[in-house]
Amino acid sequence: MSKRYAVILAAGQGTRMKSKLYKVLHPVCGKAMVQHVVDHVKSINIQEMVTVIGHGADLVKAQLGDVSHYALQEEQLGTAHAVMQAQSLLENKDGITIVVCGDTPLIKAETMELLFTHHEEMAAKATILTAKIDDPTGYGRIVRNEKGLVEKIVEHKDATEAEREINEINTGTYCFDNAALFQALKRVSNDNVQGEYYLPDVVEILKSQGEVVTAFQTSDFEETLGVNDRVALAEAERIMRSRINENHMRNGVTILDPMNTYIESDVVIGQDTIILPGTVLKGSTVIGTDCQIGPNTEIDTCQVGNETVIRQSAAYNSTIGSQVNIGPFAHIRPDSSISDEVKIGNFVEIKKAVFGKGSKASHLSYIGDAEVGNNVNIGCGSITVNYDGKNKYLTKIEDEVFIGCNSNLVAPVTVGKGAYVAAGSTITKDVPSNALSIARSQQVNKENYVNKLNLKNK
Incomplete structure (x- = not known):
């Protein structure tokens, strides 16, 4: 030759x-x-x-x-x-x-x-x-x-x-x-x-x-087709998208609505994964087998394991394990590592965090610059307070910790293995293993205060 x-x-x-x-x-x-x-x-x-x-x-x-x-x-x-x-x-x-x-x-x-x-x-x-x-x-x-x-x-x-x-x-x-x-x-x-x-x-x-x-x-x-203007560019995009989607479907991926599914050329998807409408898969994303992605989900340059569900969420430059459940309306920001069997629920944001096996943040939380151990439960509204206006600090939550709702973990701070943090606490010091930490002001009830206030304002 x-x-x-x-x-x-x-x-x-x-x-x-x-x-x-x-x-x-x-x-x-x-x-x-x-x-x-x-x-x-x-x-x-x-x-x-x-x-x-x-x-x-x-x-x-x-x-x-x-x-x-x-x-x-x-x-x-x-x-x-x-x-x-x-x-x-x-x-x-x-x-x-x-x-x-x-x-x-x-x-x-x-x-x-x-x-x-x-x-x-x-x-x-x-x-x-x-x-x-x-x-x-x-x-x-x-x-x-x-x-x-x-x-x-x-x-x-x-x-x-x-x-x-x-x-x-x-x-x-x-x-x-x-x-x-x-x-x-x-x-x-x-x-x-x-x-x-x-x-x-x-x-x-x-x-x-x-x-x-x-x-x-x-x-x-x-x-x-030669691309000389934006009209031809859109046509080339349509043709290539159809070609890419057809290739995935012939390789065992279910795409329910190919006309409304956007998969870039370097994406890899395993067999028996289902892609729902409005999904955008970008970069060098690799998705395992038996997953369900979408609807209305964007994943860019992520590794996703097997049997994972990601619904109406966005994930970027991160690793997501197997049998993970994410969304709806979750945001996985870059440099995050989510282990197997994790639940990241609605309106939860993860940034530059390691999330251990079996751990949960079911709703309304921000976990940034953190190391979360295995089997941790993070209650609704809890956040890691990672930024003082100049620098970012690390929060460590060890295995089997329970974080009550509306807790603030002010980094740098460590919550030891098996510890409990009471709801509404603002934690500024390390919590020992197996301890209960309560960090909130004592409740005070002022009897008839509202009546006195109303009289004053008349």
């Missing part, structure tokens, strides 16, 4: 996006468009990848890292000019080069693999990835000869009436014999209205030399 190379075109600013963010960095299902393309290219046995950068070069490099070499296109003078910037890195190498745009996030690795295979089988110097579309207006048409080889590419404005009836279009993705590509690029002219150098001209040059130019037609036009 020939060596394989890739050139990713990612230099354009994308003015039609009307955005401060460069076009190829706009996310689709949580991942930058160009990252989707690079990830797919990486998976098909590419020996060397060159990303052509221009606008936002440093940001694109920061996004992709060291998986690619980079070539700078300082002035954007067309697609052929962009590929030419990779000359110093690729020109003298034997093999096949795929050229793909960084704004085509939906193109599949399987399709690129088939494109390479077709190119090799046909012993072609150039192979164009094509697709059929009901309305090809505005696209370059693929004109084939009687043998099915490409005769020419005709732009819509230059096409005859007969050629405009052709619905096979150029998608802008190509495979080339690498040496032939860079030889032909030297002959590309910018003698056109825009004064730019266009990659389809390479096809014409190779045809004029009697070389074999062929086309491989993908059955799915949608995967060739």
Whole structure:
């Protein structure tokens, strides 16, 4: 098999996006468009990848890292000019080069693999990835000869009436014999209205030399969609979301309403988990088997165990164990670690806390900067008072502690194993193991006080 190379075109600013963010960095299902393309290219046995950068070069490099070499296109003078910037890195190498745009996030690795295979089988110097579309207006048409080889590419404005009836279009993705590509690029002219150098001209040059130019037609036009504005971005998001959801469902996940479920591309979900409507799963989230997530739940970059239920809640950058019950309306903030068999109930907020096995905070509590042991019960309205206006302090609640309702634990403080804290207490000192701590002022009843107050106010 020939060596394989890739050139990713990612230099354009994308003015039609009307955005401060460069076009190829706009996310689709949580991942930058160009990252989707690079990830797919990486998976098909590419020996060397060159990303052509221009606008936002440093940001694109920061996004992709060291998986690619980079070539700078300082002035954007067309697609052929962009590929030419990779000359110093690729020109003298034997093999096949795929050229793909960084704004085509939906193109599949399987399709690129088939494109390479077709190119090799046909012993072609150039192979164009094509697709059929009901309305090809505005696209370059693929004109084939009687043998099915490409005769020419005709732009819509230059096409005859007969050629405009052709619905096979150029998608802008190509495979080339690498040496032939860079030889032909030297002959590309910018003698056109825009004064730019266009990659389809390479096809014409190779045809004029009697070389074999062929086309491989993908059955799915949608995967060739190029994103040039926010409307196309939303369409790409819709298509990829549908693709992601379908993949999860075929792998044993129940998604009750796929149209209203938003799962990013790197999320992993175990079998027999049920995803309810309005759920948003983001980042590198991993959810175990037999869970129930949602409705109206957002989970971002969390590890969730098996048989866990999370309802109408939000969780971020945290670890959540198995057989945990969270919500409704709970908030798990970053750097929290929730062990197995825990209950986090309605209107409970957990932040940077370790929550031990079998422990409960059933409602209306804030547990921040805390270490909570096993089998702890935290009563309604109880909070860890962790911040003095300048610094955060740690609260330690050891195993089998009972915290009564509306208790304030003023950190730094430790409540020892098996201790009880009476409801309404404000704890400012450590509580020994197995002790009962009561820290509230003595109740005073003033008889007939209200009557006296009413007389005074008349």
